[in-house]
Amino acid sequence: NAGVTQTPKFQVLKTGQSMTLQCAQDMNHEYMSWYRQDPGMGLRLIHYSVGAGITDQGEVPNGYNVSRSTTEDFPLRLLSAAPSQTSVYFCASSTPHGGGNTIYFGEGSWLTVV
C-alpha cells in the first residue's frame, strides 16, 4: 500500500493563478480531509469528505474548492491564488472513528504564492 499520496510536493504560483493539489489513498478509507499548516499555528481543517459524493467545509474553506468523485481521490482546488494561501498543505484519510482506527497523512505540499 502506498498510503496517502499528495502531489505536487512543491509549487510556486503567481497571484490569481489556479491550481489543484492532488490527494489519493489506497486504503479504501471513507474519510478524507485537507489541512493547512502555518507557522505558529496548529493545523487547520479546510474541507473534508465522509464518502464519495459528500464534502463539507472546515474551519478555513474560503478560496478553496473540493470534490470527491471516487473513494480514492480528494483533490483540493485553489480558485484564484492569494499570498495568504502560502502554506503547507496536508491531506489525510481515516476510517470512521472506533476501535484502534487511526489517521494517515500525506507527505505535504509546500505552496508559495507570489
Added chain:
Amino acid sequence: KNEVEQSPQNLTAQEGEFITINCSYSVGISALHWLQQHPGGGIVSLFMLSSGKKKHGRLIATINIQEKHSSLHITASHPRDSAVYICAVNSGGSNYKLTFGKGTLLTVNP
C-alpha cells in the same frame, strides 16, 4: 470549538533523558491523537487514545478524560526522537474533524 494547549512549546534534552509533553483540551472529546512531524517531513500518527494508557516501544501515551489532559512520554530519548509532537482531538466522534495543538518542538542532543 475545542481549544488544545500543549506544553512546553520547545524542549531540549540530552540523550537518555525521560521526556514528557503535555496536552490539555477544553471540551469533551471522543479520542485524542499524538502525532510526530520531522522537520520538512510528513506527519505520522503515534497513538490514538480514548482512555487509559498505550505503549509502543519507548513511547507511552496516557489520557485522563476527567481532567481533560494527556501526556506523551519518551523513555531513554535519542537524537532521532527530535521532531515536533502534535496533540489533536476529535470532538463529536469524528475522525475527520480534528482540532490540533500548535505542537512541541523536541530536540534531543547526543
